[in-house]
Amino acid sequence: xxxxxxxxxxxxxxxxxxxxxxxxxxxxxxxxxxxxxxxxxxxxxxxxxxxxxxxxxxxxxxxxxxxxxxxxxxxxxxxxxxxxxxxxxxxxxxxxxxxxxxxxxxxxxxxxxxxxxxxxxxxxxxxxxxxxxxxxxxxxxxxxxxxxxxxxxxxxxxxxxxxxxxxxxxxxxxxxxxxxxxxxxxxxxxxxxxxxxxxxxxxxxxxxxxxxxxxxxxxxxxxxxxxxxxxxxxxxxxxxxxxxxxxxxxxxxxxxxxxxxxxxxxxxxxxxxxxxxxxxxxxxxxxxxxxxxxxxxxxxxxxxxxxxxxxxxxxxxxxxxxxxxxxxxxxxxxxxxxxxxxxxxxxxxxxxxxxxxxxxxxxxxxxxxxxxxxxxxxxxxxxxxxxxxxx
Numbered sequence: 001x002x003x004x005x006x007x008x009x010x011x012x013x014x015x016x017x018x019x020x021x022x023x024x025x026x027x028x029x030x031x032x033x034x035x036x037x038x039x040x041x042x043x044x045x046x047x048x049x050x051x052x053x054x055x056x057x058x059x060x061x062x063x064x065x066x067x068x069x070x071x072x073x074x075x076x077x078x079x080x081x082x083x084x085x086x087x088x089x090x091x092x093x094x095x096x097x098x099x100x101x102x103x104x105x106x107x108x109x110x111x112x113x114x115x116x117x118x119x120x121x122x123x124x125x126x127x128x129x130x131x132x133x134x135x136x137x138x139x140x141x142x143x144x145x146x147x148x149x150x151x152x153x154x155x156x157x158x159x160x161x162x163x164x165x166x167x168x169x170x171x172x173x174x175x176x177x178x179x180x181x182x183x184x185x186x187x188x189x190x191x192x193x194x195x196x197x198x199x200x201x202x203x204x205x206x207x208x209x210x211x212x213x214x215x216x217x218x219x220x221x222x223x224x225x226x227x228x229x230x231x232x233x234x235x236x237x238x239x240x241x242x243x244x245x246x247x248x249x250x251x252x253x254x255x256x257x258x259x260x261x262x263x264x265x266x267x268x269x270x271x272x273x274x275x276x277x278x279x280x281x282x283x284x285x286x287x288x289x290x291x292x293x294x295x296x297x298x299x300x301x302x303x304x305x306x307x308x309x310x311x312x313x314x315x316x317x318x319x320x321x322x323x324x325x326x327x328x329x330x331x332x333x334x335x336x337x338x339x340x341x342x343x344x345x346x347x348x349x350x351x352x353x354x355x356x357x358x359x360x361x362x363x364x365x366x367x368x369x370x371x372x373x374x375x376x377x378x379x380x381x382x383x384x385x386x387x388x389x390x391x
Contacts (some may be wrong), residue, residue, distance in 0.1 A: 002249075008204070008207045008208065008211065008221070008224060008228075009232070010206050011203075011207060011227065011288075012051065012200050012203060012207070012225075012228060012229075013228045013231060013232035014284050014285075014288070015197065015199075015200050015203060015284070015285055015288040015289075015292075016047070016194070016197045016200055016232060016285075017154070017232050017235055017236070017281060018100075018101055018104060018194075018249045018281045018282060018284065018285030019100060019101060019103070019104020019105070019107070019108075019278055019282040019285065020097070020100050020101075020104070020190075020193075020285075021195070021235075021236055021239065021281070022104070022139060022239060022258070022277070022278055022281055023104070024187065024190045024191055024194045025040070025191070025194075025236055025239040025240040025243060026164055026239065026240075026243040026257070027187055027190075027243075027252055027254060028040070028184075028187050028191060028237070028240050028243070029240040029241065029242065029243025029244040029246070030243050030244070030246050030257075030258075031183075031184075031187070031252070032181050032187065033174070033182050033244050034140045034166075034171060034173070034174030034175075034240070034241065034244055035173075035174050035177075035179045035184075036174070036179075036184060036187065036188060036191065036240075037171065037174035037175045037237070037240065037241075038174065038175055038176060038177065038178055038179070039188045040191050040195065040233075040236055040237060040240060041175055041233075041237075042269055042379075043191055043192045043195035043196055044195060044229065044230075044232075044233035044236065044237075044373075046192075046195075046196050046197050046379050047197075047200075047229050047232075048225060048226060048229045048230075049372065049375060049376070050196060050201060050350065050353060050376075051200065051201060051204050051225050051229060052203045052225055053201075053353050053354075053357055053368070053372070053376075054201040054202070054204050055204055055205060055208050055218075055221050055222075055225065056218060056357070056366055057172075057205065057353070057356055057357060057362070058204075058205040058206075058208045058209055059208060059213055059214055059215045059217060059218050059221065060363060060366045061361065061362070062214065063209070063299070064202070064205050064206050064209055064295070064296070064299030064300075065187055065201060065202050065205035065206075065299075065353075066086055066090075066202055066205075066298055066299045066300050066306075067295045067299050068337070068356050069082065069086060069352045069353075069355075070082045070083050070086065070300060071313045071361070072352070072356055072359060072361075077146045083253035083262055083300050083301075084140050084298070086300065087296070087297065087300060088199075089345055089348070090199060090292075090293050090296050091293055091313065091316060091317060091320075092199060093199065093345045094199050094289045094290065094292065094293045094317045095316070095317050095320035095321050095324060096324060097197075097199065097285075097289050097321075098286060098289045098290060098317050098318060098320065098321025098324075099320075099321040099322075099325045101249075101282050101285040101286035101289055101321065101346035102123065102126055102127065102130075102282065102286055102321050102322060102325050103282070104278055104279075104281060104282030104285070104286075104384060105126050105278075105279050105282030105283045105286060106119065106122055106123055106126065106226045106282070106325070107256060107275070107277065107278055107282070108275045108277070108278035108279025108280070108281075109122050109126075109255075109275070109277075109279055109280065110122070110256075110275075111256040111259075111271055111274065111275025111278065111279075111360055112272060112275045112276065112279070113270075118329055120326070121154075123322060123325055123326065124288070125319075126283070127318060127319070127322045129283070130283070130286050130287060130290075131163065131315070131318060133287055134287065134291065134314050134318070136289060138311050142298050145200075147215050149276060149277060149279075149280035152273075152276075152277070153273060153274065153276060153277020153278075154235040154238070154239075154277070155162035155282070156262060156265075156266065156273050156274075156277070157235065157238040157239050157242050157262075158235075158238050159265060160238070160242045160261065160262050160265050160271055161238045161241050161242055161372065163264065163265045164241075164242065164245050164261070164264070166241050166244065166245075170318050171241070181258075185386055185389040188386055189383065189386040191385065192346065192382075192383060194316060195233075195236065196346055197348045198345045198346050199296075200292070201294065201349060201353070202292055202295070202296045202299075203288060203291070203292035203295065204225075206292070206295040206296070206298075206299060208221065209299075215366065218366075239258070242258065242261045242262070242263075243258050243261060245261045245290045246258060246260045246261045247260060247261075248260050256271060256274050256275050256278060256358070258274055259271040259273070259274040259275075262274065278320075286318075286321070287323075289317060290313070290315075290317035290318050290321075291314060293313050293314060293316075293317045294310045294311070294313040294314040294317075295310075297309050297310055297313040298310050302356070346380070346383050347380040347381075347383045347384050347387075350377075350379060350380040350383075351376075351377075353376065354368065354373055354376045354377065357372075358373065370378065390391075
């Protein structure tokens with residue numbers, strides 16, 4: 001049987017390498033040097049484990065993750081409540097995430113055209129472009145272009161890391177020594193939220209369904225997921241390491257400040273390179289966030305791609321994101337808040353994942369191992385502890 005899902009994992013990687021990743025990794029590297037590398041590595045590992053769980057459910061049950069979770073409810077009344085909870089959580093969470101994506105694209109364009117640009121006009125242009133793309137549903141070539149831009153920006157960080165010659169001992173220490181510097185709790189939760197993105201679990205599951213794959217493809221989909229998440233994780237690590245060498249500023253006010261770390265490599269072009277990558281990352285994620293919410297609605301309520309509720313869902317997410325952007329604080333605060341909101345939603349999604357993968361509806365050979373269950377519950381507990389420390 002020919003394997004048709006090549007690139008699905010890369011699509012998911014493009015979704016989580018957005019402005020949130022650029023911003024949070026920059027904040028972590030600038031304010032805490034390499035001491036939070038362990039949190040990023042843990043998040044990357046968790047991303048693979050939970051994405052694998054999501055696609056395993058979809059392949060074995062031949063349905064989306066959202067519907068699989070709802071069916072665990074038993075009675076119709078409980079299923080209805082679960083449907084409302086999941087729909088509400090995803091729409092609210094993705095709207096907050098969309099605000100971060102839109103503001104990331106805004107920061108990128110302001111870095112290219114100048115900080116004196118009209119913010120409201122740029123926001124309207126960005127949202128208009130997102131609406132047109134989602135309305136036409138011609139995503140293939142747009143995604144190819146945006147992923148190419150993000151790849152070029154990411155390549156710049158790889159070159160920068162090699163050129164900056166970071167301390168190997170500092171990298172090892174930051175990666176394997178559990179260290180929580182003062183004031184870093186919210187940054188750790190944001191690192192988790194920007195890497196282990198809840199909506200990506202549902203998006204990945206829906207993409208597998210659209211490709212009409214089954215349990216026979218599990219091994220190949222796992223490999224596709226491992227390679228793609230590994231690539232995204234490597235890019236995130238390079239961004240954090242590069243940001244550790246930002247000089248010339250006392251604080252980071254936006255993600256384009258990371259260009260200070262690239263000036264020794266790219267000179268005056270550093271700002272343009274970072275801004276272009278930030279715009280591409282923001283716009284690509286601003287497309288996938290409402291798309292994922294719409295696919296979840298379709299999965300839960302058996303709608304078609306052209307169905308009224310499918311269209312209404314992505315429109316609601318896009319314009320809620322615009323509203324949050326206009327009424328919110330500074331772009332960097334909105335982006336960080338979006339990642340924290342993801343981190344708060346994550347424990348709920350993880351627990352529901354574990355319930356499905358330990359139920360009798362899953363064939364025994366495809367259920368979670370005890371190690372997977374322990375890791376899942378411990379990670380969910382960690383995010384709850386972090387949330388408690390913040391609030």
